[in-house]
Amino acid sequence: xxxxLLTPGGANVRAVHDAFHGDLLEVxxxxxxxxxxxxFRMIVTLDGERIVKLKPVFGYLHRNHEKxxxxxxxxxSMPYTDRLDYLSAMTNNWAYAIAVEKLxxxxxxxxxxxxxxILAELTRLLNHTCLxxxxxxxxxxxxxxxxxxxxxxEKILDLFESLSGSRMMCxxxxxxxxxxxxxxxxVDATRTLVGxxxxxxxxxxxxxxxxxxxxxxxxxxxxxxxxxxxNAGVTGPMxxxxxxxxxxxxxxxxxxxxxxxxRVPLGAHGDVYDxxxxxxxxxxxxxxxxxxxxxxxxxGPIMDPKAKLRGFRPKAGEAYGRxxxxxxxxxxxxxxxxxxxxxxxxxxxxxxxxxxxxEDMCLGQTVADAVIILGSVDIVLGxxxx
Amino acid sequence: MxxxxxFATTGSVLETLPVTLRDLVxxxxxxxxxxxxxxxxxxxTLLAVIGLLFAYLTLAERKILGRIQNRPGPNRTPIPFIxxxxxxxxxxxxxxxxxxxxEDVVPDGADKVLHFLAPVALLAFSIMTxxxxxxxxxxxxxxxxxxxxxxxxxxxATELAVFMAGWASRNKxxxxxxxxxxxxxxSYELPLLxxxxxAVMLAGSLALPAIVEAQGGWxxxxxxxxxxxxPWGFAxxxxxxxxxxxxxxxxPFDLPEAESELIAGHLTEYSGFKYALFFMAEYFGxxxxxxxxxxxxxxGWQAPLPFLEFIPSYVxxxxxLLSLLLVFIWIRATFPRLRMxxxxxxAWKFLVPLALINLGxxxxxxxxxxxxxxxxxxxxxVALALVLVPFTLLGRRLSxxxxxxxxxxxx
Numbered sequence: 001x002x003x004x005l006l007t008p009g010g011a012n013v014r015a016v017h018d019a020f021h022g023d024l025l026e027v028x029x030x031x032x033x034x035x036x037x038x039x040f041r042m043i044v045t046l047d048g049e050r051i052v053k054l055k056p057v058f059g060y061l062h063r064n065h066e067k068x069x070x071x072x073x074x075x076x077s078m079p080y081t082d083r084l085d086y087l088s089a090m091t092n093n094w095a096y097a098i099a100v101e102k103l104x105x106x107x108x109x110x111x112x113x114x115x116x117x118i119l120a121e122l123t124r125l126l127n128h129t130c131l132x133x134x135x136x137x138x139x140x141x142x143x144x145x146x147x148x149x150x151x152x153x154e155k156i157l158d159l160f161e162s163l164s165g166s167r168m169m170c171x172x173x174x175x176x177x178x179x180x181x182x183x184x185x186x187v188d189a190t191r192t193l194v195g196x197x198x199x200x201x202x203x204x205x206x207x208x209x210x211x212x213x214x215x216x217x218x219x220x221x222x223x224x225x226x227x228x229x230x231n232a233g234v235t236g237p238m239x240x241x242x243x244x245x246x247x248x249x250x251x252x253x254x255x256x257x258x259x260x261x262x263r264v265p266l267g268a269h270g271d272v273y274d275x276x277x278x279x280x281x282x283x284x285x286x287x288x289x290x291x292x293x294x295x296x297x298x299x300g301p302i303m304d305p306k307a308k309l310r311g312f313r314p315k316a317g318e319a320y321g322r323x324x325x326x327x328x329x330x331x332x333x334x335x336x337x338x339x340x341x342x343x344x345x346x347x348x349x350x351x352x353x354x355x356x357x358x359e360d361m362c363l364g365q366t367v368a369d370a371v372i373i374l375g376s377v378d379i380v381l382g383x384x385x386x
Numbered sequence: 387m388x389x390x391x392x393f394a395t396t397g398s399v400l401e402t403l404p405v406t407l408r409d410l411v412x413x414x415x416x417x418x419x420x421x422x423x424x425x426x427x428x429x430x431t432l433l434a435v436i437g438l439l440f441a442y443l444t445l446a447e448r449k450i451l452g453r454i455q456n457r458p459g460p461n462r463t464p465i466p467f468i469x470x471x472x473x474x475x476x477x478x479x480x481x482x483x484x485x486x487x488x489e490d491v492v493p494d495g496a497d498k499v500l501h502f503l504a505p506v507a508l509l510a511f512s513i514m515t516x517x518x519x520x521x522x523x524x525x526x527x528x529x530x531x532x533x534x535x536x537x538x539x540x541x542x543a544t545e546l547a548v549f550m551a552g553w554a555s556r557n558k559x560x561x562x563x564x565x566x567x568x569x570x571x572x573s574y575e576l577p578l579l580x581x582x583x584x585a586v587m588l589a590g591s592l593a594l595p596a597i598v599e600a601q602g603g604w605x606x607x608x609x610x611x612x613x614x615x616x617p618w619g620f621a622x623x624x625x626x627x628x629x630x631x632x633x634x635x636x637x638p639f640d641l642p643e644a645e646s647e648l649i650a651g652h653l654t655e656y657s658g659f660k661y662a663l664f665f666m667a668e669y670f671g672x673x674x675x676x677x678x679x680x681x682x683x684x685x686g687w688q689a690p691l692p693f694l695e696f697i698p699s700y701v702x703x704x705x706x707l708l709s710l711l712l713v714f715i716w717i718r719a720t721f722p723r724l725r726m727x728x729x730x731x732x733a734w735k736f737l738v739p740l741a742l743i744n745l746g747x748x749x750x751x752x753x754x755x756x757x758x759x760x761x762x763x764x765x766x767x768v769a770l771a772l773v774l775v776p777f778t779l780l781g782r783r784l785s786x787x788x789x790x791x792x793x794x795x796x797x
Contacts, residue, residue: 027558034649049562049726140723142637147455213638213722215788245796263795273791281793367562368647368725 024052027367031060035138035371038381042358042370049366054359061385069345074100074175074312077345081332082169084347085383088127090119090160091325093173098254099321099332100175104314106307111300112177113256117293118190119160119172120323121286125197126156127326128237128279128286131378135276136208138375139217145208152200155193162186176307187297194290201283209280218273222361222373225270232357236328236350237282238377241267241274248324255323260292275376313340327351327378347386351379400698404431405524428527429517436516440669441478447715449473454719485662493556493655500554505656505663508547512670514540519677520595522687522700533594534586537678538579541633544671545571548635548642548652551664555655563651566726567642570632573733574639578629580741581622584748585613585682598686607692612685617769618747621777623683625741627713630675632733634668636714638721641729676710677703684710736784740776747772 030041039060045053065084069077081096082089094116101108108116133149157167163186164170164179172179182190208214224234226242239246247264249257265281267274316338322331328350335344354377362370412423445460452459460474492501518533520526530536545567552564586592589600601612613619632639643651653664680686684706687699724732747769754765 025558025562027562035647046562136722140638140640141721142451142718144451144455144719147457151456207720210790211722212785212788213724215790216728216785217722217725219788247796250796265793265795267793268791277791277793366725366727368641368723371647 029367029370030057036374037134037379040374040379040381040384042374044362044367044370046367049368051362051365051367051370054362054370056355056358058355058381059385061381063386065386066345066347070342073340074314074342075309077342078173079169079171082171083382084349084386085325085327085330085351085380086168087130087380088123088326089168089170090123090172091323091330093170094120095321095323095325095330096332097173097175097321098323099319099334100314102321103317103319103334103336104175104312106176107304109177109301109304110256110298111181112302112304114293114297115178115182115302116173117255117257117260118290118297119163121290121293122156122159122190124286124326125283125290126153127378128283129153131279131375132204132208132276135272135372135375136214138372139214145204148200148204148207152197159186159190159193162189174303174307174309175312177301177303181302187294190290191294194287194294197287198284201280201287205280209277215273217368218271218276218372218376220269220271221365221369222272222376223270224357224361228357228360229270233353234328234357236325236354236378237278238275238328238354240264241278242270243268248322248329252322252324256293257289259296260289262286262289272372272376275378279378311340313338318344322348325350327380327383328354347383349383349386351377352384352386355379355384401522402524403698404522404700425527432516432521432527433513436670436673439673440666441482443669443673443711444481444665445474445477446712447718448477450712450715451719454716482662485659488658490658490660491655495556496655497554497556500550501655502660504547504551504554505660505667507550508544508667509663509670511540511543511547512667512674515674516670516677518594519674519681520598520686521677521703522698525700526595529593529595531591531593534582534592534597537594537674538575538582541671541674542571542575544667545633547667551656552642552652555652557655559648559650559654560652563642563648563654567635567652569726569730570635570639570641573730574629574632574737577625577733577737577741578633580738580745581625581629582682583745584618584622587745587748588613588752594681594686598681598688601685602688604692610685610688610690612683612688614683614685616751617766617773618744618751619683621740621744621747621773623679625737625744626679626683627710628737629733630679631714631717632729634671634675634714636668636672637718638723639729640723641726672711672714673707676707676714679710680706732784736780739780743772743776 025046027044027046028041029044030036031039033041036042039058041057041060043055043057044051065080068080072080078093078096081092084092100106129149129152133146133153136145137143160170161167163182164172224238224242226244228234229239229242230244234242235246243266245264245266248254249262250264262285265278265285267278314336316336318333318335320331320333322329329348330350331348333344333346333348334342337343358374358377361373365373408424408427412420412427415423449459460477461471463474463477463480464471465476492498515537517528518526518530518537548567549564552560552562552567555561585597589597591597591600601610603611605611609615614623631637635642641651642648643653648654653661656664680703687703689695689697689699689702750772751765751769754761757765
């Protein structure tokens, strides 16, 4: 027998304690795990069910996106941006278009700006609805909230399809406007969807937000401090859930956002529940923006008539275009040498940068918590791995 | 008058129909052999009925989950030869064929004997529990005095099989699941048993038919004297039902096979027919616990109203059993899962104290059985207070620190 166990007093107790807590269990969650949201992998070291170390591993979906952007023309990159965050192709398109328009000094007609806002806010609705559904799935609801969320997502995807021809890979924005002019019928369909969306959110919230188990599972779990969030470069709903008022729609005032009345919801605790709630409240604000934008949608051209599509060669220089995507700041940095391709093409992916604080949020929590913390970060591996 | 008589005769004929049929088959056998064959016929019938119930319960679960989730559920499997779909009624058999024909993968490092034994043991224990439940006035397969004890002993043994499965698989997810299963068993066995004790106390017997008989009759001519319609019985039934959810590893207590965390928990390394056996055992366990709940609290095979007594007792039992099973499915479709520490805290700090207090409430109820007139109101008031006050106080303590929040906006 271990002699230490025979000594009386504190040492004895400590030895027993150590005997129980000595062994750590290393579990590899992913890359094929039902709730890592794609091919993400977490190597988790467990003490019982508590996490003492978490090592994220990714890159399984790496496809050389940035190098690819340097080998094709400016417009050639547009469809590739769809595949970054494949839930929000419209905002990716817009951020890339803004970067190129800045580089080339290309103006955008007013109607196109309105349509862009409408599509961006629809994308935000779509993304946050999906996220809420997935998060509830991670909490252990056996599919019901996810299916409700997907029912609404499908309606938005139908709108995208009827406008751009594709449900998810929209490839819709162009430098100096949009590819297709929305028909009055499309605008009416969008108006109907926006009018009904509040009722869906009410139903969803009535079923889930006040649920005792949901609150017990998410409140105080995965707390992220405002200081760490800012230092790590976290943006979007994750940053706002920590209580930092930061929204590019307000601070950058890009597009026609200054014309719309909307508020930016802020959390106070920075936990999973706050992240969920901030997104739900953001959806309600998106509905407000959509109502205003649809009411004020002007006529006129959808493309700047002087915009050059073929033989597009911006003058030498550099530009960084960014917008407030559903997941955070999505930005594109471009360097031009006057040629048809960018000399340097760089993406600032919000879900990759938001993911860097994963271990800090997970330490001391249980395995079950790690799953919902990851779910609340809102990652799409297409964007993380590029 | 004639109609009533007709009802009564057909009622009693139907009531004894299963026994009559059995005697027709085995009646010509010599006495010592008849006992044996009678038992075998009983076991065979039970397995066939419960097996069929299992098959269609899986379909019902998938269909109901589907409807709740805004999708049709399985509806593509045609009935062989006639090629009609009939809402996927052939689905369970297609599933069965698939399970049998699939490759049975055993991990390299697994303990092969235990890995094989676990599903078999689990199924055996689940079937054992089914034997003692009184399915009707004359339909008790295994009638003996310690039926309640036997039921819970066999029921608790199923968790041993789950642990065996987790341990033998040599898989970290399975191991974590096995640990969870054991913790869950120890935590929820206690409230489960404590909630049953009052029913035993009032019937004065551990034999299930006696407990059902004790719930016969109607107070005021319409209110069945089922335990669930008394304050202690209602509380006991809720505690029993919650613990039964946990014991049968059903949502929101499905932590051992938490899909979003542990992939499939202790079932991760099982495939083919062994997996089907686990599935079957889970449903058998669910049926057994629901049957126990019906027997102990919902009056067993007793009819709900006096004029409905002409309907045979086994039909009433079936109706009650199915409604409880539907509640199981309904809960699965709507609730998120608890975390491990919350699960055990819920058992030890909420269910166990409530079940202990409920013991006192039941004792009070049985002592004051003779009270009549205005004293009856006092009896009800005291019993209700004994149930509701601890529930409110403990519930408030349990959900302390968890509340809906209000949010501020940056302009």
